[in-house]
Amino acid sequence: MSKLPNIGTSIFTVMSKMAHEYNAINLSQGFPNFPVDERLVNIVAGLAKKDVHQYLPMAGYPPLLEKIALLVLNSYGRILHPETEILVTAGATQAIFATIQALIEIDEDVIILDPSYDCYEAPVLLCKANPIRIALNEDYTPNWERIEKACSPKTKMIIINNPHNPTGKILTELDFEALGNILMKFPEIILLSDEVYEYITFEEKHISAHTRSQLLNRCVMVSSFGKTFHVTGWKVGYLVAPEHLMKEIKKVHQFLVFSVNSLSQVAISEYLDLVSVQEISSMYKEKRDYFRLLLTNSRFELKPCEGTYFQVASYSAISPENDVEFCKRLITEHGVAAIPISTFYENKKDLHLIRFCFAKDNATLEQAAKRLCSI
Template sequence: MSKLPNITTSIFTVMSKMAAEYNAINLSQGFPNFPVDQKLTTIVGQLATQNSHQYLPMAGYPPLLNKISLLIQKSYGRTPLPENEILVTAGATQGIFTAIQALVESKDEVIILDPSYDCYEAPVLLCNAIPVRVSLNDDYTPNWKKIEQACTAQTKMIIINNPHNPTGKTWELSDFDALENILVQFPNILVLSDEVYEFITFEKKHISAHSRTAILNRCIMVSSFGKSFHVTGWKIGYLIAPEHLMIEIKKVHQFLVFSVNSICQIAISEYLDLVSVEEISQMYIEKRNYFRNLLKGSRFELLPCEGTYFQVASYASISNENDVDFCKKLITDYGVAAIPISTFYENKKDHQLIRFCFAKDDITLAEAAKRLSKI
């Protein structure tokens, strides 16, 4: 008997497999196809010949923990304690899974805001807890009235994602004010803040939960070096949480992976001395603008993109097909893979919207846009 009877193969896997079968340009899965910074690969090459291949401490490489603390201090004015409040994880997904497994109990309720990334629900179900899906507004801002109405005495956690995948929406100060008002009414609710695209924002500066002192004692922050430094295959992320929560999270972490890839941790620790995270957004804003300009003459309507490396587009003026069928047709007939937005909703809500990943080199984006403009 399956513990996850309603969870099937990920839409990202399905679309990437189809893209490979039809030799289509893959703008579906969120991974860059351009080279990693040579400074980083040089560090890795040097470490490969050194004694960097054995277990590191369970919580993470101590110099890396110190540099994460410094990064958070420079970025948000908060200084988490390296030895007590920071945990290096095997990617953000493992961090999310670990935090939920450690802190959510049977019959607890966990609020998930739709459209939502697909890794949130499964760990909730594996806790024998209850996912409560609440849709965002049509402009993808949080509907605080609905969120408040969904909160009960059984609510253990609210999962937030800012900048938001799949829509690229970012939160306003008023959104955090509304969240904090709910937390005052429900003092037992924890917040899991997925901020893996924190350094990929554009015209509006990212507002992090790190900057909200009122909720820090109840908040688990999720970050990703894989996303920030476009090394998604390394699967290196980190959690930051108050010590009383981190104690429980580490209990689960040690039996999932114990410790994370040693060379990758040491390499990132050294690389952080050579790179500025402020440069990351500039690179992606150029890619976003380049891709949007290429599609100006197409029949797609592009929605605003405030962060992440995803562009949501409406195909309503092109076809009446549902978004899953339309994405399959994009692959088979036009040679471009995208992700249907309905798959991010529990109720498969279909607004005829699809998601493109623009974390690709210019040649790839130009060819994809050429094909899309023919539709």
Template sequence: MSKLPNIGTSIFTLMSKMAVEHNAINLSQGFPNFPIDEKLADIVAQLAKENVHQYLPISGYPPLLLKIAKLVEKSYHRTIQPQTELLVTAGATQAIFTTIQALVNSNDEVILLDPSYDSYEAPVLLCNAQTVRVDLNDDYTPNWERIEKAFSSKTKMIIINNPHNPTGKIWKDSDFLALEKLVEKYPDLMVLSDEVYEHITFEQKHISVHSRPKLCNRSVVVSSFGKSFHVTGWKVGYLVAPEHLMTEIKKVHQFLVFCVNSLSQVAISEYLDLVSVEELGTFYQEKRDYFRKLLQNSRFKLMPCEGTYFQLASYASISDENDVDFCKRLITEHGVAAIPLSVFYADGKDLKLVRFCFAKDNATLEEAARRLCAV
């Protein structure tokens, strides 16, 4: 009997597979198609010849842990203890899975805010726990009245994602004040904050759980070097948690991966001395603005994008098809792959919206836009 009877192949895998089969431009899956920084490539080439290929400590490469702690302090003015409050993970997905496996028990309830990323629900179900799905507002801000109504005596965790995939929305200070009230009101509540796009923000800067002292002792914050440094295939992320939560998380981590790829950790550690994450927002804002300009004469209506490297677009004036069928036809007839928004909702809510990834080189964006303007 399946432990995940209602979960099949992810929409990301399906759309990427169709993109290959039909030779379509893949704006569906969230990965860049441009080269990594030459400085990082040079570091990897040199390290490949050095003695960096054996097991590292469970928590991570010690110099990298120190540099992550400094990055968190510089970015958010939070001081963390590298050995007890920090863990390098095999990507953000493993960080999320491990956290949920360690902290959520059978029959607990975990609140997800829809539209929500598909990596959140499966680990909850594998704990024999329940997800409680709560829709965000129409503008993708949290509806705190609706969220609190979803709470029960079984509520153990709320998972938040800021900046938000797939909508590109960024939380305001008022949202964190509301969350802090909930944490005060429910003393057993934990927060899992997915902040993998933290450095990809535009006009409005990202507010992190790291910067909220009332939340830090009850929260696990997940980050991604893959997203920040265009190395998604390396699968290197990290999480920050107070020691009492981290102790439990490490118990699971040691039996899941033990430690993360050594060469990648050492390379990232050295690269952090040469790069500024503050420049990432400017880089992707130029991508966002260029993509939006290219599509201004299309029949798609572009939604606001405050962060991430995703652009939501409405096709309501183009077709009455459901969004999954529209995305399939977009591949087969027009040669561009996108992700339908309905898959991020528990009830498959169809708002005639699709998600494009603009983390592509300009030539790819130009050709994709040419095809999309013909739709």
């Protein structure tokens, strides 16, 4: 008997597999295809010959914990205690899984805002808890009235993703005020804030839950070095949480992975001395703007992209077919892979929207755009 009977192979795996089979340009899965910073490569090459290949402490490499604390301080003005409030994880997905497994109990409710990334629901179900999926508005802003109505004494957690995958939307001051008001009315609710794209925003600055002092004692923050430093295959992320929540999360973490890849942790620790995270947004803004320019003469309608490295587009002017079938045909007939947005909804709501990843080198974007403009 399956513990997850309604969950199959991830859409990201399906589309990437099809892209490989049909030799299509893969703008589906969210990984960069351009070179990693040469400085980071040189650090790894040097460390490979040093004594960094054995277990590190369960919570993380101590110098890296210190540098994460400094990063959060410089980015958001929040002071952290590295030994009790930070945990290095095997990517953000493991961080989210460990948090939910540690803090959610049988028959409690967890509010998830749709469209939502597919790693939120499964750990809730494995806890024998209830994922409560609340749709965002059509402009992808949260409907706080609807969210508040869904809250009850059974509600244990609200999950937010900011900047938002797949839509590229970022939360505003008004959003955080509304969220804060809800959490004041329901003091037992924990906020899980997935902020893996925190350093990839454009016209408007990212507002982090780190900056909400009234929420910090009941908030778990998830970040990703893989996303920030374009090393998604390293699977290194980190959690920030108050000590009373972190103690419980660490209990689960130690039996999932115990400790995270040692060479990666030491390399990132050294790299943080050389790199400025503030440079990342400008690089991705250039890619976003270039990709949008390349598609000016296409029949796709490009939606606003405020953050992340994803561009949502409507194909309503091209085809009436559902988004999954359109994405499959996009691969088989036109050689470009994208992700159908309906797969991010519980009810598979189809708005004829698809998601492209523009974290690619210019040659890849140009070749993909040429094919897309020919449709």
